[in-house]
Amino acid sequence: MHQDRPQNLPDGDLSGAELVALLEFYRAAGVDFAVAEAPIDRFALSAAPSKARPMPQAAVAPPPVSVPSAPRPAQVPGAPALSLNGDPSETRALAATANTLDELKALMNAYEGCSLKKRATQLCFADGNPEAEIMLVGEGPGEQEDLTGKPFVGRAGQLLDRMLASIGLDRTKVYIANMVPWRPPGNRDPSAEELALCTPFLIRQVELVAPKLLVTLGNVPTKSLFETQAGITRVRGQWKELAIGSHRVPALATLHPAYLLRTPGAKSLAWRDMLSLRHAMAGAVGKG
Ligand code: URA
Numbered sequence: 001m002h003q004d005r006p007q008n009l010p011d012g013d014l015s016g017a018e019l020v021a022l023l024e025f026y027r028a029a030g031v032d033f034a035v036a037e038a039p040i041d042r043f044a045l046s047a048a049p050s051k052a053r054p055m056p057q058a059a060v061a062p063p064p065v066s067v068p069s070a071p072r073p074a075q076v077p078g079a080p081a082l083s084l085n086g087d088p089s090e091t092r093a094l095a096a097t098a099n100t101l102d103e104l105k106a107l108m109n110a111y112e113g114c115s116l117k118k119r120a121t122q123l124c125f126a127d128g129n130p131e132a133e134i135m136l137v138g139e140g141p142g143e144q145e146d147l148t149g150k151p152f153v154g155r156a157g158q159l160l161d162r163m164l165a166s167i168g169l170d171r172t173k174v175y176i177a178n179m180v181p182w183r184p185p186g187n188r189d190p191s192a193e194e195l196a197l198c199t200p201f202l203i204r205q206v207e208l209v210a211p212k213l214l215v216t217l218g219n220v221p222t223k224s225l226f227e228t229q230a231g232i233t234r235v236r237g238q239w240k241e242l243a244i245g246s247h248r249v250p251a252l253a254t255l256h257p258a259y260l261l262r263t264p265g266a267k268s269l270a271w272r273d274m275l276s277l278r279h280a281m282a283g284a285v286g287k288g
Contacts, residue, residue, distance in 0.1 A: 086113040086114060086115070086193070086197055087113065087197075088196045088197050088199075088200060090113060091111070091113065091197055091198070091199075091200040091201060092200040094107055094111065094200075095107075095200040095201050095203065095204035096200075096204065098204055098208070100208065101126070101130050101205065101208050101209070104201065104204055104205060104208060105123070105125045105126075108123055108125065108181060108201055109123050113197065114180075114182060114194060114197050114198060115194075116140075116180060116182035116183065116184055116185075116190070116194055116198075117182045119182075119183070119185050120141070120146055120182035120183045121146045121147055121149075121183070122146065122149045123149065123181050123182065124140075124141035124145045124146060124148075124149050124150065124151055124178060124181050124182070124183070125149070125177070125181055126151065126175060126176060126177045126205065127150040127151050127152065127153075127171060127175075127176045128171040128172070128173075128174045128175040128176045129171065129172050129173065129174065129175055130175055130208075130209055132172075132173055132174050132175040132209070132211065133173075133211055133212040133213065133284070133285045133286070134169070134173065134174045134175070134211055134212070134213045134214075134215065134277075134281070134285065135174065135175045135176070135177070135206065135209055135211035135213075135214045135215070135249075136152075136160075136174055136175070136176045136177075136214075136215045136217060137176075137177055137178065137179060137202065137206075137214065137215070137216050137217065137221040137225065138151055138152060138176065138177070138178045138179070138217045138218065138221060138256070139178060139179055139180070139189070139190065139217070139218055139219075139220040139221060139256065140178050140179060140180040140181075140182070140183060140184050140190050140220070141178060141180075141181070141182065141183040142154050142156070142183065142187050142258075143183070143187070144157070145157075145178075145183065146182075146183035151176045151177060151178050152176055152257075155258075155261060156256070156257040156258035156261060157257070159257040159260060159261060160217070160257045163257065163270060163274055166271070166274055167274045167275070167277060167278040167281075168278070175209050175211065177202060177205050178202075178221075179195060179198060179199065179202055179220055179221050179224055180194055180195065180198040181198060181201065182198075189219075189220060190220065195220070195224055199224060203244055203245040204245065206244040206245060206247050206249070207244070207245040207246055207247045210247055211249055212249065212250075212284045212285055213249065213250055213251070213252070213277070213280055213281065213284055213285065214242065214244070214249045214250070214251040214252070215251065215252050215253075215254055215277060216251060216252070216253045216254070217254060217255075217256045217257065218232055218255065218256025218258070218259060219231060219232040219256070222235055222236075222253040225242055225244065225251065226240055226242070226251070226253060232253060232255060232256070232259075233255075233266075235253045236253050236254050236255050236269060236270075236273060237252075237253070237254070237269070237272060237273055237276065238252070238253055239251065239252050239276070239280070240253075250280065250284070252273060252276060252277055252280070254270055254273035254274075254277075255269060255270045255273070257270075
């Protein structure tokens, strides 16, 4: 029994505080729309024996049903191409049309093909200095990033700022973006489809920033950009020359600051990675 429950509350009823906590849980998980007044227990429904008589096995397969595709909305003349079908070849073609970061941001704002966007508050495009020689790539926005539209502003972002400060960096000297620019509900990992769809935008962002060094933060960007199945704890600390679109860049994989918050014992490894980055900066950054 919950410690703070009012004494007179019957079992099964929720107190005001419990209701607020439950709604907050639903909101964080991306459940923000009620479809009925009362919950439907679909487990109980599917477990109940069906009243319908069993269907005899069809000797011949029924003819395929043709589902008409949904009509596409008319294109507004002069507006950037919009997508509603979530096809990576479309995001690739779309991203290639952006000649500046502002153009890329505008077309990502207009893009409707990624279901993550429907639940997100806004696009979380980038933070930091677009002229920077060091680019950091995270996974995707969390709650605070979704609310502010800026990557790494929550607790993990504050730790990232301290990690950067330890080697003389701050957000005027780095550019920060994420693999997916819209928040995955409940902070889950982006799915393979969402990553495939959004990666062309990130690739174009890298091409336009053209950093001299790149750092992947955690599993998701490391697996995607290093093209490896190995986990981050094995790959961290390693440098690899990456070809990201048309841009070649030495990249370092390191641990995600959110992981370091949960696993403080791993901070010494991240510190080694920061030293490795500082060493590489001495060779690469500010040398024309
Ligand atoms: N985690 C990420 O990977 N990116 C953010 O922007 C915030 C948290």
